[in-house]
Amino acid sequence: MRLLSLAPDRPRRGGPRHLTSGSPALLLLLLGGCLGVSGAAKSSRRPNVVLLLADDQDEVLGGMYVPSALCCPSRASILTGKYPHNHHVVNNTLEGNCSSKSWQKIQEPNTFPAILRSMCGYQTFFAGKYLNEYGAPDAGGLGHVPLGWSYWYALEKNSKYYNYTLSINGKARKHGENYSVDYLTDVLANVSLDFLDYKSNSEPFFMMISTPAPHSPWTAAPQYQNAFQNVFAPRNKNFNIHGTNKHWLIRQAKTPMTNSSIQFLDNAFRKRWQTLLSVDDLVEKLVKRLEFNGELNNTYIFYTSDNGYHTGQFSLPIDKRQLYEFDIKVPLLVRGPGIKPNQTSKMLVANIDLGPTILDIAGYSLNKTQMDGMSFLPILKGASNLTWRSDVLVEYQGEGRNVTDPTCPSLSPGVSQCFPDCVCEDAYNNTYACVRTMSERWNLQYCEFDDQEVFVEVYNLTADPHQLNNIAKSIDPELLGKMNYRLMMLQSCSGPTCRTPGVFDPGYRFDPRLMFSNHGSVRTRRFSKHLL
Numbered sequence: 001m002r003l004l005s006l007a008p009d010r011p012r013r014g015g016p017r018h019l020t021s022g023s024p025a026l027l028l029l030l031l032g033g034c035l036g037v038s039g040a041a042k043s044s045r046r047p048n049v050v051l052l053l054a055d056d057q058d059e060v061l062g063g064m065y066v067p068s069a070l071c072c073p074s075r076a077s078i079l080t081g082k083y084p085h086n087h088h089v090v091n092n093t094l095e096g097n098c099s100s101k102s103w104q105k106i107q108e109p110n111t112f113p114a115i116l117r118s119m120c121g122y123q124t125f126f127a128g129k130y131l132n133e134y135g136a137p138d139a140g141g142l143g144h145v146p147l148g149w150s151y152w153y154a155l156e157k158n159s160k161y162y163n164y165t166l167s168i169n170g171k172a173r174k175h176g177e178n179y180s181v182d183y184l185t186d187v188l189a190n191v192s193l194d195f196l197d198y199k200s201n202s203e204p205f206f207m208m209i210s211t212p213a214p215h216s217p218w219t220a221a222p223q224y225q226n227a228f229q230n231v232f233a234p235r236n237k238n239f240n241i242h243g244t245n246k247h248w249l250i251r252q253a254k255t256p257m258t259n260s261s262i263q264f265l266d267n268a269f270r271k272r273w274q275t276l277l278s279v280d281d282l283v284e285k286l287v288k289r290l291e292f293n294g295e296l297n298n299t300y301i302f303y304t305s306d307n308g309y310h311t312g313q314f315s316l317p318i319d320k321r322q323l324y325e326f327d328i329k330v331p332l333l334v335r336g337p338g339i340k341p342n343q344t345s346k347m348l349v350a351n352i353d354l355g356p357t358i359l360d361i362a363g364y365s366l367n368k369t370q371m372d373g374m375s376f377l378p379i380l381k382g383a384s385n386l387t388w389r390s391d392v393l394v395e396y397q398g399e400g401r402n403v404t405d406p407t408c409p410s411l412s413p414g415v416s417q418c419f420p421d422c423v424c425e426d427a428y429n430n431t432y433a434c435v436r437t438m439s440e441r442w443n444l445q446y447c448e449f450d451d452q453e454v455f456v457e458v459y460n461l462t463a464d465p466h467q468l469n470n471i472a473k474s475i476d477p478e479l480l481g482k483m484n485y486r487l488m489m490l491q492s493c494s495g496p497t498c499r500t501p502g503v504f505d506p507g508y509r510f511d512p513r514l515m516f517s518n519h520g521s522v523r524t525r526r527f528s529k530h531l532l
Contacts, residue, residue: 088106101138112358116362122205124149126154126210129158159216161212211282239313246314307328
C-alpha cells in the first residue's frame with residue numbers, strides 16, 4: 001500500500017499524478033453515530049473523502065488485494081466491506097446477484113455510503129460505473145437509485161466511453177459520440193467539479209468516481225490516441241510460457257502464443273495506458289478544485305481499481321478472473337490529513353477494508369456493522385505496535401455453460417471467454433478459493449479448486465514472485481494441513497471471525513481434529529453453486 005501519489009511526471013501506466021500528501025491532521029465533529037477520529041486537531045467539519053475507482057487496472061506501485069478477480073463481485077466487496085460468500089455476488093450477471101433485486105434489498109441498505117449518509121450526515125456523490133448489471137429492466141432499470149446516495153450519476157451496465165446512458169438521479173440521459181460533450185471520463189470529471197462547486201458547505205462529503213478506464217473497448221480521447229507508441233506489454237518471467245503444474249484451464253493455453261496474439265495484447269496494453277491519461281486529467285482537475293475551494297487539506301483521497309489484469313502471462317492473452325498476483329492485486333494510493341508523504345506500507349490490505357477505513361475516518365465504529373474488513377486508518381496514521389492480519393481470502397466462481405463452444409468444438413463443454421485460437425479464459429470449474437498469507441517469515445498463496453481433481457496450487461512468493469512453480473506436492477504436509485484448515489475457516493467466516501489470527505500469527509490455534517467430521521472423514525470444501 002502506497003501512501004503517496006505517483007511522481008509528478010506522466011505515469012508509467014497512466015495512474016494519477018496529483019495525489020501528493022503531507023497535510024496536517026484534522027479532527028471530526030460528532031454527529032449521529034459518528035464519534036470522530038481520535039488523535040487529530042480540531043476542525044470546523046469532519047474530513048471529506050474521495051474514492052477514485054478505475055476499472056481493470058493492474059497493480060504497479062505496491063497495492064492491495066481483491067477478494068475476487070472480477071468486476072461485480074469485487075465492487076460489491078468494496079461497497080459492503082464483505083467477502084463474496086457474505087454479499088453473495090458471484091459474477092457479472094443478474095443470476096449471479098450483480099445488482100439484482102436481492103442485492104438491492106439485502107445489501108444496498110448496509111453499504112458504507114448508506115451508513116455515511118444516514119448515520120454520519122455526509123453528502124454522498126456517485127459518478128460512473130456502479131455494478132455491471134445496473135439499469136437492467138428486471139432489476140428496476142435506471143430509475144433505481146441505491147439507498148444512501150444524495151447525488152447519482154450512474155452508467156447503465158458495463159464500461160463504455162461513447163454511446164451510453166446515464167441515470168441522473170433516476171432519470172435516463174443518453175450520450176452519443178461527440179468527444180467534447182460525451183467522452184465518459186471527461187463527463188465524470190465535469191459533474192464531479194460541478195458537485196464540488198454547488199454542494200452544501202455545512203456537511204462533509206463523500207465522492208465515489210468510477211471511471212471506465214482502462215476497461216475495454218479502450219477508446220482513448222483523441223489527443224491521446226498516439227501516445228505510448230513504443231510501449232509493449234511487460235515481458236516478465238511468466239509472459240508467454242506454459243503454465244506447468246497449474247489448473248487445467250491455465251495448461252490449455254497455447255504456448256508459445258502466435259505473433260498475431262502478441263500483437264493484439266500489445267495493442268490492448270498500449271490502449272489501456274492511453275485511456276488512463278484522461279483519468280490522470282480527471283484527478284488533476286479534482287485536486288486543483290479541492291485546493292482552490294480550500295478543502296484539499298481536509299480531504300482523504302483514495303485511488304484504486306476493482307481487479308487486476310493480465311496481458312500474456314502464462315500465455316493467456318487478456319482478461320482477469322485468475323488467482324495469480326496480476327489479477328488479484330490492484331493499485332492503492334492514499335493522501336489526506338495526518339498522512340506523511342513518501343510512505344509505502346507492507347501491511348496486507350484488501351478492498352474489503354476500504355469501507356471500514358472510510359467509516360473510521362467519519363468516526364463510525366466498525367463494531368456497529370456486519371463488515372468482514374478492517375480499518376487501515378491506523379496504518380495511514382503511522383501507528384506503531386499495530387496488531388494486523390496476516391492473511392486474506394480470495395474466492396471466485398467460474399462461469400461457463402454446459403455446451404461446447406461452436407468455434408472450438410475440440411474443447412469440452414463449460415468453457416467461456418474464448419479467443420479465436422481457442423484459448424479460453426474461464427470455465428464453470430474455474431471455481432477456486434485461496435488464502436493469501438504474508439508475515440515476517442512467509443509469503444505464501446494456497447488455493448483449492450472445486451473440480452473433480454480438487455486441484456491445489458501453492459506458491460512461495462519470496463522465492464518465486466512470478467508464481468512459476470506450484471509447490472503443492474513438495475511443501476511440508478503439516479503446513480499444507482494448516483493452510484487447508486485456515487481456508488475452510490475463512491470460507492465460512494463472517495464479520496469478526498474473518499479477522500481471527502492466521503496460520504503464522506502468535507494467537508493462532510490449530511486443532512487437526514477439526515478437519516474431520518464426526519464420522520472421521522475429511523471435511524469438504526465449502527463451495528456454493530447457488531448463493532442466492
